[in-house]
Amino acid sequence: MLRTIYFIIAITAFSLANAQTKTFKCQEIHRAIQLIDDEKYDEGIAILKDCEKKDPQDYTYPYEIAFAYIKKKDYKNAISQLEKVEGYSNIDDYYYALLGSAYDLSNNPNQALKVYDEGLKRFPASGKLYLEKGVVLELEKKISNAIESYEAGIKADPSYPSNYYRVSRLYLDSNDLLSGLMYGEIFINLERTTPRSQEISQLLYNGYKKAVKFDNNQVQVDFCPAIIDAQEYDKNNKLSWCIIFAKNFALSALNTKEINLDILSSVRRQFLKEYYVKDYKDYPNVLMDYHKTMENNKVFDAYNHYIFQIGDQEAFKDWKVKNGKEYNTFVEWYTADKNVLKIDRNNIYISDQIKK
Known part of the structure; x- marks a missing residue:
């Protein structure tokens, strides 16, 4: 359950941001994303598959199809969708984040970690992938390893807030309060007036x-x-x-x-x-x-x-x-x-x- 909640919060942002900032050859993608947001997954997937035929070089369509499958909890089809476009030249770190999440949600955290490590070889400055890796390690109760991943993410992408958020909570629940206080306060300054910043304030x-x-x-x-x-x-x-x-x-x-x-x-x-x-x-x-x-x-x-x-x-x-x-x-x-x-x-x- 914790994995699912975290995944939906972390990954949904990409669908919204990507659809709003990018120009697509197939404009129906916007309608498809709205349908998926409305939990009309099959209708949204059908539109995205038509878009994929019209514009087969853009990996966004299979990405969004995989996202819809994950929301349906059909992780096998989600993984299949993503793996078929692994060789696309225009994939980014969100691709590895989604694929890793699909493996993790399908109760295969070890494969998820392999995916994140593969992604980090290609995108070493991705704070997002260090975050995803840290979350899996944290959920697997490997707290020291999770902290190392979050801190590596801070080194790679110092202005990305989420690694500060996750690591501060871990330190504030340990005997190293100062590290938690430092990371937490930096986080609040990077991400202001959100439910997460209110949580850290407390x-x-x-x-x-x-x-x-x-x-x-x-x-x-x-x-x-x-x-x-x-x-x-x-x-x-x-x-x-x-x-x-x-x-x-x-x-x-x-x-x-x-x-x-x-x-x-x-x-x-x-x-x-x-x-x-x-x-x-x-x-x-x-x-x-x-x-x-x-x-x-x-x-x-x-x-x-x-x-x-x-x-x-x-x-x-x-x-x-x-x-x-x-x-x-x-x-x-x-x-x-x-x-x-x-x-x-x-x-x-x-x-x-x-x-x-």
Whole structure:
């Protein structure tokens, strides 16, 4: 069931986007896709087969036929449709994504993984194929391998949101909370105001509350299992990002007694001051740079309330009522194209923690 739900969400987007942006010799494809969306699969397939006869060089028609068969749960015919056009010169990474999904849905995850690996040889920069591979591995309970695939997808295509989404959820359910917090926040900035970003907003807030504990007026932070072996540590080597983060966060939270929406924002603002005293030089971080830009533009406090709002919706509503002008200023700044989070292969964040 989980496989089917994920597949429909992930793959349906291609049919809609491809049909809207591409010009086809057979214009009836649009009607066929609508019929398939209306669950009139056989009618849609019949039209697509006629289109295929009129324009036999375009693999989109057999692709959409296969998509319809998958929605009918006829995986055998879906695989047959896709395999017959494997040699087409104009296939793209969506082809391998769909074929792999067909194998996975037909209870053949090993063949699905082979298809994704084959696709990655041809399209090594496809974040989508790393995502699909990671999902299969995750559903097979091979969590470490799934994380490796998602992170490889981030390296290959740093602006593709879904790998951040999947890997953040895994880390936030582990003892390496910081990696989850980092990936999750980057995700929200790449994919804003969606059900997935709202889900991550809640998980991020819960993650900070879980990582920061208060005991007898002392603050304890536990963002990850970062341990220094004094005998093996070379002072000339860099520390892990988690150690640097935890140090600055603990210093920033010294005078606090709890974590709530306002306090979390205040601590994160103080964190920037601590981090930019020195550590930013040796431990650059794309998300911290983005935070600094927002702080310089006086929108970081509003951003913090926005990013964690689902964690405490009542507190966010109260803050917004009292700080409406500040929030509107933030929204105007945040929605300007020039102010989006710019992330590429030169500044990506990849967790440096050893997988446990």
